[in-house]
Amino acid sequence: MIGVDLMIAGRNLARHTRRNLFLGGALAAVTALLVLLGALTAGMESAMMQSATTLMTGHVNVGGFFKITSGSAAPLVSQYPRVLETVRARVPEVDYVTVRGRGWAKAVSEHVSMDLVLAGVDVAHEPTFRKVLHVVEGDLEALSQPGTVLLFEGQAERLKVKVNDVLTLSAPTARGVNNTADVRVAAIARNVGLLSAFSAFIQADTLRQLYGLSPATTGAIHLYLRDPKDAPRVAARLRTALAEAGYRVMEPEAQPYWMKLMQTVPSEDWTGQKLDVTTADDEMGQFKQFILALRVVTGLLVVILMVVVVIGILNTLAIAIRERTREIGALRAIGMQRRKVLWLFVLETALLGLLGTGAGVAVALAVAGAVNAAGIALPEAVQVFLAQERLRFLLDPGAIATDALVLAAVAVLAAVFPARRAARLKPVTAMHHVG
């Protein structure tokens, strides 16, 4: 029976090729749009998170602030080897750990100056650094020598410096005086979107010297987990563990450390050391919000377009039911139950829905594949905004299938109401309706 039902549904669809092509086409277009926008957002998110979790944050970070007076704050973890012991003891999920200095300085070249967020790194102990950074000039190994810095292309251009040129860094220390240090550009790396706009890497000890800090002081401990999904659980456990070990630990707050440094921490009434455990999501909070906003906008757009498609479905079915009134009446007269009439119309729309969304997915895959293969470079302004250099769609089969099925389901739901009207048609109409 299902075979005959499908045949009836399919042939009824084929009978009105033009209006069903139009409707199916609209559904395909909405599906393709949804899939492509989703893949673009996912591409941005993945590119951003991939570079961010290497360059800016670990999956979980143990950072902290040191306040000499209650009105000041420095992003420091003092006596970090002891903190590291607790971390290693309490986080068996960890894959590897890196230690990063945190700072902020004005970089002055012969020509211009700009503000840089500095990360103090020990390149020898940064296993994924070279995977994420594409050094275009100079050598990443050279960053292990004291007095060196790594810039991104955009920064090098702005400062008009090349590899082996010297920059002067000027930074305010915790005691309120400005220290300066001359550093040599060891390497220049390709831009990685938003991140490369303002952050640069400096050899870890050089950063300590700039701020006059002891070797046992650092900015943050980055933990890279075998499964990044464990991050929130690990962070919660670490907070308790560190508190038990006698540290003062800050309440969790989903903000990047530099926002806390600029805004909240200096206005808090305490002095000395506090530790702050954060996750990658906390540190990248604003970017995540941007992605969320993008998804909301995409969703709204699709909802609006879907309303148009639903109106089309309601109209088309109303016409189809009027055209087939006598046929439906006859079928009811010869013994077809109401449920079956409903089913036939719903099946017809489900078929249209699956064909339409299927075509939409196919189009989206073709477009995304072509664009990814072509490697279209984005304009610079857009690069910063989209956090990636090339237009790249990240296709997630699960998400695509969900998109297509949800849209097909909406189409079917829209069909239920007119189909119910068809099912309630009295079989008498078979005799009376003159068509």
Added chain:
Amino acid sequence: MSIVSVEHVSKDYMLGKTVVPALRDVSLAVGKGEFLSIAGPSGSGKTTLLNLVGCVDTPTAGRVIVAGQDTARLSERALTELRLRTIGFIFQSFNLVSVLSVFQNVEFPLLLQGGQTRKERAERVLALLDAVGIAEHARHRPSELSGGQRQRVAIARALVTRPALVLADEPTANLDSETGGNIIDLMKEMNRRDGTTFIFSTHDPKVMAHASALVRIEDGRIASREDLDAARLAGGR
């Protein structure tokens, strides 16, 4: 024992705010195996009566009993079941499913009934298509057939479930008189062969002449009922 019993049935239609009485206190019993013709002028209530007997409409007053069941007591679902298993319909304008082939149209009521193998269905459908003389068109769509051929398909569809009762509202009205005659002959043959009860309405005196009994309706009332077979016997034919 009658297969259809209509007892004091009235049917009013509402046309805006005016009541249109289509049937007034009609009583009629139809026995098993009858080949009954309902005749009457246009608007006299023939279609209305057939609709009530066919359980596709409900009376304003009175009872309609089909195959021993009081139709007023049945749910919509049960009425549909009754139509599916007990009644066959032949419509004036054929009403075949345009997207199905001749074979599939005739097979369709069996699919709705369920419970038969593909082979059993095919045997029954092909035998009927053969009986109504349309076997060579089994694969065609209704739109590829003439009116007479389509009505043959409709007859096969009405008979495929071996119903006790077949209702036909002016089955020959859309056909020329020769084709119409053939269709009535075919129905008569099915009536004789299987003992299926037929009730059909018509305007055509030549068609009425084939009936075993003739009921005349005028203005929503039964004007007369003649037993033609008895008359034929009495006339020595």
